[in-house]
Every structure is written in structure tokens, then in C-alpha cells.
Amino acid sequence: xxxxxxxxxxxxxxxxxxxxxxxxxxxxxxxxxxxxxxxxxxxxxxxxxxxxxxxxxxxxxxxxxxxxxxxxxxxxxxxxxxxxxxxxxxxxxxxxxxxxxxxxxxxxxxxxxxxxxxxxxxxxxxxxxxxxxxxxxxxxxxxxxxxxxxxxxxxxxxxxxxxxxxxxxxxxxxxxxxxxxxxxxxxxxxxxxxxxxxxxxxxxxxxxxxxxxxxxxxxxxxxxxxxxxxxxxxxxxxxxxxxxxxxxxxxxxxxxx
Amino acid sequence: xxxxxxxxxxxxxxxxxxxxxxxxxxxxxxxxxxxxxxxxxxxxxxxxxxxxxxxxxxxxxxxxxxxxxxxxxxxxxxxxxxxxxxxxxxxxxxxxxxxxxxxxxxxxxxxxxxxxxxxxxxxxxxxxxxxxxxxxxxxxxxxxxxxxxxxxxxxxxxxxxxxxxxxxxxxxxxxxxxxxxxxxxxxxxxxxxxxxxxxxxxxxxxxxxxxxxxxxxxxxxxxxxxxxxxxxxxxxxxxxxxxxxxxxxxxxxxxxxxxxxxxxxxxxx
Numbered sequence: 001x002x003x004x005x006x007x008x009x010x011x012x013x014x015x016x017x018x019x020x021x022x023x024x025x026x027x028x029x030x031x032x033x034x035x036x037x038x039x040x041x042x043x044x045x046x047x048x049x050x051x052x053x054x055x056x057x058x059x060x061x062x063x064x065x066x067x068x069x070x071x072x073x074x075x076x077x078x079x080x081x082x083x084x085x086x087x088x089x090x091x092x093x094x095x096x097x098x099x100x101x102x103x104x105x106x107x108x109x110x111x112x113x114x115x116x117x118x119x120x121x122x123x124x125x126x127x128x129x130x131x132x133x134x135x136x137x138x139x140x141x142x143x144x145x146x147x148x149x150x151x152x153x154x155x156x157x158x159x160x161x162x163x164x165x166x167x168x169x170x171x172x173x174x175x176x177x178x179x180x181x182x183x184x185x186x187x188x189x190x191x192x193x194x195x196x197x198x199x200x201x202x203x204x205x206x207x208x209x210x211x212x213x214x215x216x217x218x219x220x221x222x223x224x225x226x227x228x229x230x231x232x233x234x235x236x237x238x239x240x241x242x243x244x245x246x247x248x249x250x251x252x253x254x255x256x257x
Numbered sequence: 258x259x260x261x262x263x264x265x266x267x268x269x270x271x272x273x274x275x276x277x278x279x280x281x282x283x284x285x286x287x288x289x290x291x292x293x294x295x296x297x298x299x300x301x302x303x304x305x306x307x308x309x310x311x312x313x314x315x316x317x318x319x320x321x322x323x324x325x326x327x328x329x330x331x332x333x334x335x336x337x338x339x340x341x342x343x344x345x346x347x348x349x350x351x352x353x354x355x356x357x358x359x360x361x362x363x364x365x366x367x368x369x370x371x372x373x374x375x376x377x378x379x380x381x382x383x384x385x386x387x388x389x390x391x392x393x394x395x396x397x398x399x400x401x402x403x404x405x406x407x408x409x410x411x412x413x414x415x416x417x418x419x420x421x422x423x424x425x426x427x428x429x430x431x432x433x434x435x436x437x438x439x440x441x442x443x444x445x446x447x448x449x450x451x452x453x454x455x456x457x458x459x460x461x462x463x464x465x466x467x468x469x470x471x472x473x474x475x476x477x478x479x480x481x482x483x484x485x486x487x488x489x490x491x492x493x494x495x496x497x498x499x500x501x502x503x504x505x506x507x508x509x510x511x512x513x514x515x516x517x518x519x520x521x522x523x524x525x526x
Contacts, residue, residue: 089357117262123265
């Protein structure tokens with residue numbers, strides 16, 4: 001059984017029709033994901049590499065039961081993300097690159113306590129675990145209010161929140177987006193060495209950084225316009241010759257990187 | 258686990274509210290300011306014989322303070338759920354909440370507890386300030402009747418609040434429920450004056466507003482020493498509103514959740 005499996009997964013966003021849109025009937029639908037097939041093994045670090053608008057975030061949100069797919073199937077450890085939503089919530093953790101996902105007037109510690117209890121941990125257990133995780137991630141000043149945190153600390157807190165729930169499968173949406181190179185490198189090392197190699201988690205992250213995908217991913221899927229253009233280990237992808245940047249450029253419509 | 262979850266919501270909102278200490282002070286000043294306004298309007302009519310106020314003890318100040326205090330309580334029940342959704346969407350925390358194995362009903366109730374407690378304090382503050390600072394006349398209160406009125410009033414208001422939250426979840430803004438039932442119903446239900454002064458056609462519309470029955474029953478019990486028997490008609494209508502509105506509100510919310518998941522718009526606002 002795969003940690004993640006999608007079968008012909010499709011997501012089409014249709015603009016909401018209301019009284020005001022009657023005046024502009026030329027509303028366009030957006031195909032975010034189209035007939036996507038993907039298999040990720042347990043204990044793997046899987047990178048989804050693609051330009052902005054490729055459908056990476058939509059794919060991750062579907063896998064976390066935050067968006068309903070239009071058609072096709074998505075499974076986590078064999079559980080359907082639409083039919084087994086409650087089970088999915090206990091299996092997956094999501095590290096959102098968005099710093100707005102915390103309460104700014106609360107301290108880092110208070111934020112962790114709040115989300116930990118919502119993850120069905122007792123207050124006592126949350127305190128014990130969050131203390132250990134904050135130490136592991138070297139979160140500075142856990143008793144400072146969240147708005148006083150540096151970007152790096154905010155990102156670490158997002159990962160700490162995800163680790164609290166002890167999920168099997170961890171999704172990270174552009175986890176190092178706003179981190180400086182030094183902190184980003186430490187962050188990647190933690191994911192690879194501690195989360196995956198020691199704790200045997202499955203980690204899936206989206207990125208538009210070729211360097212990050214290459215450094216962290218056991219396998220890489222190059223995604224563009226809602227579908228996977230190429231997928232495999234770095235050696236597989238480079239088998240035809242050229243650097244990962246050349247391959248990425250060949251398969252994607254933009255030359256971002 | 259449910260109580261632990263509700264507790265962390267309460268703690269979160271208390272910590273957030275208490276981080277804006279000046280807000281508490283401004284709120285108290287606002288209440289006293291509003292009471293002063295009503296007090297002097299009352300003074301204006303003090304020696305006038307107003308037949309429509311006679312059945313409520315003839316004192317405008319007491320009449321209006323009870324209306325304002327309790328309608329703010331019911332208004333809070335109405336706007337709480339929509340407020341919870343709106344705030345979480347605005348802050349960007351909605352997806353992080355939905356990702357936890359916590360029922361959406363727990364998120365809504367948990368996010369409303371602090372507001373309900375705070376509004377209860379405001380009601381008590383209104384009444385105590387009215388009695389001790391403005392010599393407000395409150396006669397013997399039938400607590401059973403008041404409790405029954407509050408409970409039966411809260412259900413239709415909470416139901417409307419859930420419908421309001423559904424609209425905010427699905428359409429993000431432009432919530433007509435809060436406008437219609439918080440704003441218009443204060444006028445239709447006679448918050449600042451007895452409904453009897455309204456023209457007949459407006460009175461007919463006010464018959465469809467739950468607040469009309471809540472306030473009429475409260476006035477009867479708080480100002481005219483009414484008992485449960487005296488307010489049974491109003492209580493029956495409130496019960497009818499509850500029976501109709503509550504299942505509709507749950508249906509609306511399920512539909513709104515489906516729309517939000519289809520559009521992927523939990524964090525849009």
C-alpha cells in the first residue's frame with residue numbers, strides 16, 4: 001500500500017455564479033489538476049516541483065481534505081480523502097507556508113497548546129510534547145507573542161504544530177519560501193534526517209526551487225498546468241542528460257526556478 | 258476531550274481580548290454613555306403621562322435599558338457564529354482549524370463562548386449600573402420565566418446565527434441575516450419604543466420577528482411582574498421559531514461547508 005496514491009485526479013474550479021456575474025457571462029473555468037496519477041511510498045521524501053500556478057497547492061489541499069476533487073480518487077494510506085475525512089485528519093499534517101495561520105496575539109507556546117488540544121492531545125501531553133519539539137527545532141523565545149517572531153521562527157512553529165499531532169504523512173506547501181538560505185538548509189536537514197530517517201514519516205513538499213527539490217527529494221515530480229510532466233529520482237530524471245534545470249525548463253511553460 | 262477543547266478556545270479568546278486592555282475600559286465607557294443618553298430622554302418624558310408605557314411601569318429609562326441589554330444579548334447569539342467564521346477566515350487560521358480532528362460545531366461553539374460570557378457581563382453591568390447609578394425601577398423578577406424566555410429566545414437566534422455563518426462561509430461577505438435580524442428587528446421588535454406605536458402594517462411584519470416575542474415577554478416579566486402563565490403565548494411562538502429554524506440552519510451550514518470545500522475557499526474573505 002502506498003502512503004499516497006491518486007488515480008485520474010482532476011480539479012476544475014468553476015467561478016461562482018451570482019446575480020452580478022449575469023452581466024459578464026464569459027466566466028472561465030480553471031483546470032487546476034487534470035487526470036493526475038501519483039504514487040508515493042511510505043518513508044519517502046517526495047518533492048513536487050513546479051512554477052507558480054502549476055497546481056501544487058491545490059493537490060496538497062485535496063490530499064488534506066481541504067478541497068473536494070471534481071473527479072478521480074485520492075488515497076492516503078489507502079483511505080479515500082473524500083469518504084474518510086475524519087481518518088485523513090488523523091493521518092496527515094500540513095505545514096502551511098502562510099504565517100497568517102497562527103494567532104498573532106498569543107505566544108508561540110500558547111499557539112501550540114491551542115492547536116495541540118484540538119489535535120485530541122490532553123493539555124498535559126501537549127505541554128510535554130511541545131517542550132520537546134520546540135527544543136528539537138530550536139525555537140527561540142517560545143513565550144514571545146507570535147507577531148514578534150522572526151520569519152524563520154514562525155516557520156519552525158508551523159512545523160512544530162504539525163509534529164505535535166504525530167501524523168504519518170506530512171505535507172509542506174513551500175516550507176522554506178521566506179527563509180534565508182542558512183535557516184532553510186537546517187530546516188531541510190531536519191526534515192530529511194529526523195522526520196523521515198529517524199521517525200519514518202512520509203514527507204511531501206511543494207517547491208519552485210530546483211535546488212531544494214534536488215537537495216531534499218528522494219523522488220521529484222515536475223508539475224505544470226495541473227499534470228505531472230516527469231517523475232522519478234534525480235538519477236532517473238537526469239538519465240537523458242542535462243541538469244535538473246534543463247529538464248525542468250523542457251517540461252514547464254515558464255522558466256522560473 | 259470536548260471540554261478541554263472548549264476550554265482552550267475560551268483561554269485563546271480571553272488572552273486575545275485581555276491583550277487589548279483599553280478595549281474593556283472603552284466598552285464600559287460606551288455603555289455608560291448610552292445609558293446617560295437614555296436617562297436624559299427618560300427625564301424629558303418624566304412628568305408626561307404616556308399611556309403606551311403605563312403597562313411597563315411608566316418609566317421610559319427602565320423600559321429601554323431592559324430592551325437594549327437583552328437585545329444585545331440576543332444580538333450576540335445571532336452574530337457570534339458568523340463572527341467566528343469571519344474572524345478565522347480573516348486571520349487565515351480557518352484551514353489550520355479545519356485540519357484538526359475537531360468538529361466544525363465545536364469550533365463554532367468554542368469560538369463563541371468568550372463572546373457569550375462577555376455579553377452576559379455586559380447585561381449584568383447594564384442592569385447594575387441602571388439600578389445603582391440611575392435609580393432604575395426593577396420590580397420582583399420571576400427568574401423561572403426570565404430563564405425560559407432567554408433559553409427559548411436563544412435557540413432561534415443561534416439558528417439565525419448559524420444561517421448567517423453559512424452565508425459568510427459560502428459568500429465571505431454581504432451577510433444579510435445579521436443586517437435584517439440585528440438591525441431591522443431592533444426597529445420592528447420595538448427595542449426603543451413599544452411596538453404599539455407602530456402603524457398596523459409594520460406591526461404585521463414585526464409578528465415574523467422572534468425578537469418581538471422575546472422583548473414583549475421580558476418586559477412583561479421584568480417590568481410588570483408577569484409569570485410563566487402570562488407569557489405562555491410568546492414562549493409558544495418562540496418554540497415554534499426554534500423548531501422551524503434550527504434544522505434549517507444545520508442544513509444551510511452543511512451546504513455552505515460543501516461549497517467552501519468545492520471552491521477551496523476556507524481562507525478566502
